[in-house]
Amino acid sequence: MPFISKIQRQTDYNRFPSSTPIVIDNGASYFRIGWAGETEPRVIFRNIVQRPRHKSTGETVTVVGDHDTALLKHFDCTRSGPRSAFDSNVVFQFEIMEYILDFAFDRLGANGSRIDHPILITECVCNPVQSRSKMAELLFETYGVPSVAFGVDAAFSYKYNQQRGICQKDGLAICPGFTTTHVIPFVDGEPVYRGCCRTNIGGYHVTDNLKQLLSLKYPHHMARFTWEKIEDLKMEHCYIAPDYALEARLFLKGSKEAEDKTRCWQLPWVPPPIEEPPSEEEIARKAAIKERQGQRLREMAEAKRSSRINELENQLHGLEFLLQQLAQVEEEEISSFLSKTGYVSKQEIESTLTKVSQSLRKAKGESKVEQAENEEKADSSTSDKYPLINVPDNMLTPEQLKEKKRQIFLKTTTEGRQRAKQKRFEEELEREKKTREDEERRLENPELYLEQMRTKYKELYEKVEQRKRLKTNGGHANGNNSGAVGRGERLNAAQRERMRLLTTAAFDRGKGEDNFGAKDEDWQLYKLMSKDNDDDDDGADEDEAELAWVCSRLQAIDPTFVAKPEPTPSQVATTEVPRVRLLTKEDFQVVLGVERFRCPEILFHPNLVGIDQAGLDEMTGASIRRLASKNEALEDRLTSSIFMTGGCSLFPGLNERLEAGVRMLLPCGSPIKVARALDPVLDAWRGASAYAANLQFQQQTFSRVDYYEKGEDWLRRYQLRYTL
Incomplete structure (x- = not known):
């Protein structure tokens, strides 16, 4: 291969x-x-x-x-x-x-x-x-x-x-390796394997622990935490704390000493380009380009409008000519003539003519008043569409009766549409009049008008919000309701009144016999409970519509105005929309603080990563006890030459920490010397x-x-x- x-x-x-x-x-x-x-x-x-x-x-x-x-x-x-x-x-x-x-x-x-x-x-x-x-x-x-x-x-x-x-013939060799750590006692220059100790902890677990801690701390930089880079960070920055608990408290308090021990790894970062404001020439050039584009769009729209008007005029002339020809055709030949034109009846041609006329007026941009007058003329001209409506039924044949019912239905539908259209037209005229008067008041005193509009907006907003709070929490409009909210408290005033009437009627009926309805006054209860009396929501709709109009008006005349979020029954206070923040140099910094000594601490406390085994100092004490439990001279010779080798022995502070840990396991005054290899x-x-x-x-x-x-x-x- x-x-x-x-x-x-x-x-x-x-x-x-x-x-x-x-x-x-x-x-x-x-x-x-x-x-x-x-x-x-x-x-x-x-x-x-x-x-x-x-x-x-x-x-x-x-x-x-x-x-x-x-x-x-x-x-x-x-x-x-x-x-x-x-x-x-x-x-x-x-x-x-x-x-x-x-x-x-x-x-x-x-x-x-x-x-x-x-x-x-x-x-x-x-x-x-x-x-x-x-x-x-x-x-x-x-x-x-x-x-x-x-x-x-x-x-x-x-x-x-x-x-x-560096070491003597009698001593202990401690080798914290990649995946395991061994303690080997030497007597007369030869290893004594019956006194060896081993634990499944090493440099691999230190690196893996550091990688996990940094990945949890900086999840958005996880792809940069490769094994090789974490290995370099471990060998460059990690150290063994003399007292792990004391060192952790230093970083917890955030003292000056902890800041001095903190290291920072700067990831590659390119600052975003600074956008300079455009010059006057650039602004003028962009304005000219925008004006040319707008002119071209207006020309295209005008050309399209002219083409549409010509098309509608030709279609209108064709329909008028068709009606003139139809008037000259005899009664027997009307059906054959209409079959050639594609229309079913004369009414269909007239209806199409009306629609084309309306479309043509709309395309030409006639005013709404002119459109209304033209529509009234068209309606009066089509009054003879329903000739059978005023004819008595006894003078009509069965086929004519069916036609009369159809004409009545068509006339009713048409009149309904006309009434709705007239109502919309009147409302629009009213709105235009109101807007015109409002604009006149604004022009008389702009500052006073703006202040009045802001006050009105605030009052309407509070009113609508209070009404929705009442729907949600009943009478606790001030937000001080500490207990649970029942169903009765979530109802409005009219619904609570209906519930009161029902409760009263049921209570009266329970006193004796069920004689409800014997008196005429009893039936007044249904009128009181009728939903028609629930006009609590009508004012709410009017207030919300007025609030929307005031809000749109303020947005048009006041560039500094910011509308408040619309309150909802389930959420009165809405959360602020998070803003996008540009990334800075600090966002690409990996700070190594407590991780510097927390990761190699597993050599002395493997239980920090879930390994239930002994640490370096405990293994050293166990190896000494296996060989020199009854020979104090051999114990002193072993502790006088504790030798450290292996890659993990390069951690700063390891010798001092091991010496302190072994000293706690031995009698007071025992000679202890820890030395590291020339090249571990x-x-x-x-x-x-x-x-x-x-x-x-x-x-x-x-x-x-x-x-x-x-x-x-x-x-x-x-x-x-x-x-x-």
């Missing part, structure tokens, strides 16, 4: 003899490989594998380690995410491990699949024999290595720093490289022949000695 990577391939593989071991630090986070005796590994990459498909060809490729996002945009990664061969620092996915080893040997410079060099590979403390057996099987049968040795990474780091005086990340590989460069290293390995002869039982008893 083809590989995608940014790691440069080594070219000096053939210069090393087959006796030179290859050193592999197989960590859960990073994979490091190089030659024994060197101080730096040759190849370092993330210990993950991803196998996406190409979007165009569909070919599956293998992406190992740190991938280039510019290349991955051509691949479909939705169904294949990054996968690790580890589960709680134990290798269990050997298919993925084979991809990683293929890539590592290829980057080291190996030309074929066979590796003729001894291998020293690291593993976790007390690695299960099944995982060790599968790893040996993979190295022996797939790559054909001559011999293999397994060692603990933390032990190699301890021995490497022991040679440089690479010292494990350097220690393994120095160990493999020793001439006695071959005695600590087992060959491929021994593996085939002794099998898995020999691997179970295999244990590397770190003192050569």
Whole structure:
């Protein structure tokens, strides 16, 4: 399978003899490989594998380690995410491990699949024999290595720093790694595995906790919180608090010390362009363009209106000519003549003529008074449409009686329409008159008129609002109703009066016999209860219409007027419409405050993320008790050299916090010294490289022949000695 990577391939593989071991630090986070005796590994990459498909060809490729996002945009990664061969620092996915080893040997410079060099590979403390057996099987049968040795990474780091005086022969090695944390006691330079402790907490959980906290705090920037960026923020800004509770109270109070400890990550932000006001030339140019556009629209509207008028005039002349021809046609030939024209009767032609005339007058823009006079003339001219209405029924045949009923219906409908039209016309004239008079009053004294309109609007608004509150809450118009509102309180005055009358009649009837209706006065109750007496809503409609007119009038004459929100029965006070705010530089800032020490605190209190296990200080005390419960001298030697290694030991304040936590578990006066590795990340590989460069290293390995002869039982008893 083809590989995608940014790691440069080594070219000096053939210069090393087959006796030179290859050193592999197989960590859960990073994979490091190089030659024994060197101080730096040759190849370092993330210990993950991803196998996406190409979007165009569909070919599956293998992406190992740190991938280039510019290349991955051509691949479909939705169904294949990054996968690790580890589960709680134990290798269990050997298919993925084979991809990683293929890539590592290829980057080291190996030309074929066979590796003729001894291998020293690291593993976790007390690695299960099944995982060790599968790893040996993979190295022996797939790559054909001559011999293999397994060692603990933390032990190699301890021995490497022991040679440089950082720690002593007797001590504790604490390794907070990527997914697990181990505590290994050393006696006379050798690890004592019966005193080891382990907890499933590490740097992965710290990064994941920080990612979740920032995602909850800034959900609109969640896409920017990638794993790599959160890892960088963790290593750059996080620290271990000397006292977690005290540090949290500092940030809760918002003291000056907390502000000094707060860090800010500025996301990319481009300020919006500042719009300058247009110049006078630009305003004049836009006004000229707008005027030309308006003139063109007016010309188009005028041309369309002229075309419409010509069309209606031609149609009107045609209908008049048709009526003239129809008058000259004899009675017997009318039906045949009408069948050629498409009309059914003479009344239909006259009705169409009336409609065309009205449309023509409307198109020409005649005044409403002229239209009304023309309509009256048209109505008087069509009075002879119903000749059978005034004829007695005994003088008509059955067919004529049916026609008379139809003419009566048509005349009644027409008269109703005319009355409604006349009423609308009179109302419009009244409105125009009122508007004209109102405008005259405004022109006489604009300031006084505006003040009067504002006062009137306020009074009408309060009146309408009060009426709607009464409908909702009954008599509690002032809003002081503290209890529940019953059905009777939600009724208006007329409805409450009807309920009172019903209650009174029922109460009187319950006193004796049911004699309601015996007296004429009893039937007056129905008149009192009639809905016709409920004219409470009529005034409400008039007030709302008046309020709408005053509001529209104020909006027309006062540019500063803002109408109040319309009150509703279910919601008297409406919420303000949210305004759109432009994003500023502060909106693209990620502030790291309490998260700086809250995330790494899970190393001492794993229960903060729901893991019910011990912290670093408790694990240290448990490991000391397992070995030195009855030997105070050994206890003092162990606590005098507490060694920190692993990526999480780089957190500032970790040594001081661990020393304070262990001191609380030991007797007063116990010697305690906590030291950190020279390089907590690479010292494990350097220690393994120095160990493999020793001439006695071959005695600590087992060959491929021994593996085939002794099998898995020999691997179970295999244990590397770190003192050569």
